[in-house]
Amino acid sequence: ATIRNNFNPNEFHKDIESRDNNKTPEVDIYIAGFPCQPFSKAGKQQGFNDTKGRGKVFWNILDYLKQKLPKIFILENVKGFTTIDKGKCLRKVLTDLHSITMQNPNSSDYPEFSKNKRIPAYTVHHQLLNTLDHGIPHNRPRWYCVGIRQDVRHGYHPFQFPAPIPCAPLE
Numbered sequence: 001a002t003i004r005n006n007f008n009p010n011e012f013h014k015d016i017e018s019r020d021n022n023k024t025p026e027v028d029i030y031i032a033g034f035p036c037q038p039f040s041k042a043g044k045q046q047g048f049n050d051t052k053g054r055g056k057v058f059w060n061i062l063d064y065l066k067q068k069l070p071k072i073f074i075l076e077n078v079k080g081f082t083t084i085d086k087g088k089c090l091r092k093v094l095t096d097l098h099s100i101t102m103q104n105p106n107s108s109d110y111p112e113f114s115k116n117k118r119i120p121a122y123t124v125h126h127q128l129l130n131t132l133d134h135g136i137p138h139n140r141p142r143w144y145c146v147g148i149r150q151d152v153r154h155g156y157h158p159f160q161f162p163a164p165i166p167c168a169p170l171e
Contacts, residue, residue, distance in 0.1 A: 122147035
């Protein structure tokens with residue numbers, strides 16, 4: 001109800017697992033957070049094997065990214081996602097994001113690739129950020145991942161996560 005009242009989307013999918021990404025519209029910026037409970041230190045830490053199925057949601061996000069290749073994606077999860085199973089979940093996600101490919105844009109900007117070869121679609125950046133370090137008086141460390149499609153990023157300044165911003169005094 002909140003999403004519909006604030007944004008009035010043309011399409012709304014209640015369950016990402018039943019969404020057909022072939023029929024889902026393309027977007028320039030895709031923002032997604034997958035359920036944190038399977039990766040949180042406060043939970044059972046079952047990761048992708050969560051007994052309630054919540055750990056599988058990332059694969060639907062990955063499928064959308066592969067099919068639609070948005071210009072930019074932003075993913076978010078809890079800090080525990082980076083450490084669960086000795087970092088195995090994080091490494092798997094990063095490997096899968098780096099494995100997304102696109103057709104070479106046939107540009108002189110990419111002389112190292114032959115014309116019809118597939119190339120890595122994204123440069124992927126990830127970092128733990130804490131809201132406390134970014135102007136919000138709340139200690140909430142989160143993992144953020146930003147992917148910028150190769151043909152979009154070329155010629156722009158390298159991506160950097162934001163520098164810390166001090167919190168305003170509460171008084």
